[in-house]
Amino acid sequence: MREVPLSLAEYDFVIKALQDNLRLDRRSVYDIRDIKINFLKTRGACIVSIGNTQISAQVSADIVKPKDSRPNEGILKINLELSPMGAQHFEVGKQSDQGVELNRLLEKNLKQSRFLDIETLCIRAGEKVWQIRIDLNVLNYEGNILDCANIAVICAVSHFRLPEVSVTGDQIKIFTPEERNPIPLITIHMPITLSFAFFDQGKYLVVDPTELEEKCMDGKLVIGMNRHREICTMQLSGNMLLLKDQIKRCVDITANKVAKLTEFIQEELNKTTSDLDQNQSVRTSSLADKMSLT
Amino acid sequence: MLESIVALPGDEIEIRRKEGKELVIGPGLRKDNQNTIVSMKCGLLKKKENFFWLESHQKRYVPSRNEYVIGIAVTKSAETIKIDIGSSEYASLSFLAFENATKRNKPNVEIGDLLYCRVLTGNKDMEPELVCIDAAGKASGLGVLKDGFMFKINLELARRLLSGSNQFLRELSKNIPPFEITIGMNGRIWIKTSSCKQTIFLFQAINQYSNVSESDTENFIKNLLKDYSDWE
Numbered sequence: 001m002r003e004v005p006l007s008l009a010e011y012d013f014v015i016k017a018l019q020d021n022l023r024l025d026r027r028s029v030y031d032i033r034d035i036k037i038n039f040l041k042t043r044g045a046c047i048v049s050i051g052n053t054q055i056s057a058q059v060s061a062d063i064v065k066p067k068d069s070r071p072n073e074g075i076l077k078i079n080l081e082l083s084p085m086g087a088q089h090f091e092v093g094k095q096s097d098q099g100v101e102l103n104r105l106l107e108k109n110l111k112q113s114r115f116l117d118i119e120t121l122c123i124r125a126g127e128k129v130w131q132i133r134i135d136l137n138v139l140n141y142e143g144n145i146l147d148c149a150n151i152a153v154i155c156a157v158s159h160f161r162l163p164e165v166s167v168t169g170d171q172i173k174i175f176t177p178e179e180r181n182p183i184p185l186i187t188i189h190m191p192i193t194l195s196f197a198f199f200d201q202g203k204y205l206v207v208d209p210t211e212l213e214e215k216c217m218d219g220k221l222v223i224g225m226n227r228h229r230e231i232c233t234m235q236l237s238g239n240m241l242l243l244k245d246q247i248k249r250c251v252d253i254t255a256n257k258v259a260k261l262t263e264f265i266q267e268e269l270n271k272t273t274s275d276l277d278q279n280q281s282v283r284t285s286s287l288a289d290k291m292s293l294t
Numbered sequence: 295m296l297e298s299i300v301a302l303p304g305d306e307i308e309i310r311r312k313e314g315k316e317l318v319i320g321p322g323l324r325k326d327n328q329n330t331i332v333s334m335k336c337g338l339l340k341k342k343e344n345f346f347w348l349e350s351h352q353k354r355y356v357p358s359r360n361e362y363v364i365g366i367a368v369t370k371s372a373e374t375i376k377i378d379i380g381s382s383e384y385a386s387l388s389f390l391a392f393e394n395a396t397k398r399n400k401p402n403v404e405i406g407d408l409l410y411c412r413v414l415t416g417n418k419d420m421e422p423e424l425v426c427i428d429a430a431g432k433a434s435g436l437g438v439l440k441d442g443f444m445f446k447i448n449l450e451l452a453r454r455l456l457s458g459s460n461q462f463l464r465e466l467s468k469n470i471p472p473f474e475i476t477i478g479m480n481g482r483i484w485i486k487t488s489s490c491k492q493t494i495f496l497f498q499a500i501n502q503y504s505n506v507s508e509s510d511t512e513n514f515i516k517n518l519l520k521d522y523s524d525w526e
Contacts, residue, residue: 005366007366008407009439009443009444011406020490020491026498
């Protein structure tokens with residue numbers, strides 16, 4: 001299905017409201033919508049929502065042959081799927097421009113900033129390494145998929161446990177969870193993205209744009225940063241120019257938000273880890289079980 | 295109207311009706327081969343005399359004749375305008391279907407404009423056709439909606455707000471500055487107020503109202519107004 005067109009009335013109103021510093025959900029322009037992280041019972045699965053935007057993430061691991069150019073590095077794959085479940089204009093199968101951009105940005109932010117220590121995923125150099133694959137599905141789309149998906153990847157990966165492997169001579173043995181406790185993946189830092197939408201040639205700025213705001217915006221600035229204030233990604237899209245000061249201001253806002261978000265994610269992770277440790281027997285339940293319960 | 299049977303797709307619906315009158319089944323219900331009534335979506339079974347239908351939170355609009363809808367102009371050609379009314383296909387609106395329009399004197403419609411129109415043909419095998427005049431050739435409120443703000447709600451809420459017995463908008467408007475509102479059967483609402491704050495207030499109030507029952511309306515409005523005065 002095609003996308004619902006944007007009417008002039010909606011566009012004019014969004015701009016007019018911004019002139020008064022107002023947004024349709026009564027947020028201030030620098031506020032992020034409520035974030036909810038819901039870890040599922042299986043390791044490495046979670047559903048993250050920002051407002052009404054909802055994304056599910058599932059981590060899986062495989063043993064594959066490494067790339068010839070990097071024989072001692074594991075492989076990290078991130079795959080974001082925009083299915084019609086999220087919005088009527090998302091199509092199955094072929095990747096839209098938006099899909100390509102989002103996948104690329106996630107890859108840039110997480111893979112290229114070495115979020116996961118992929119050298120620890122090596123089992124035997126040049127022969128066998130772990131491939132970690134993260135499948136993301138947009139369950140509902142109401143703007144700002146990127147930030148939501150990014151948090152979902154971080155949470156799912158931190159939540160995941162990899163089976164332990166021992167190498168003796170030519171023999172590689174993978175232990176079941178009953179034999180030996182699976183081990184967490186080693187993450188180096190948490191690069192969190194924040195999206196800014198600009199209106200009226202950069203005159204107005206909002207953080208965490210909704211679907212309507214995304215339709216009305218002139219351009220978007222994405223900044224990925226970890227809590228040490230190291231910038232991992234920066235992308236400006238749309239047809240608009242920004243001043244140096246504006247970008248600096250956005251970086252400051254990001255630093256502030258990232259500090260809070262990192263703390264929040266850490267807290268949620270600690271909560272679920274202690275829950276899971278107490279109740280090891282739930283390991284067998286699946287995504288479907290959890291969905292039917294909630 | 296008080297029956298509250300929850301139906302799931304495929305459920306057999308037992309219908310008790312008065313003898314002698316013809317049974318009419320509406321949206322969401324279908325008669326299958328064995329002469330039983332089967333539901334086709336999930337919702338609440340509603341009835342009015344011998345008319346039965348299912349009410350659900352559907353969002354997809356299916357055009358049907360003589361319904362009033364709000365559309366967005368998508369493309370213009372020499373004779374017609376293509377309009378998005380939320381149905382699976384764009385609807386067409388002739389330039390001549392406006393008040394006082396002639397071949398020389400065409401109404402001024404821009405792409406992206408909102409139009410309040412009546413569905414002339416809503417056939418499942420044909421493109422929906424719209425008009426902006428009544429039977430007498432008068433506009434009677436139909437036509438381009440200037441300024442304001444438009445948003446989408448589910449179809450059930452639109453029908454609820456439009457029904458004569460619903461007091462929500464009537465009660466609400468007694469307590470806030472005057473505003474203009476147009477509700478389309480396709481789940482689109484256009485509002486025009488004197489301030490952005492009031493528009494946002496109405497937008498949120500109507501959205502929240504979809505989860506409020508008829509009997510709670512009074513209390514709900516009271517809370518809304520309190521919240522509004524706090525915000526201001």
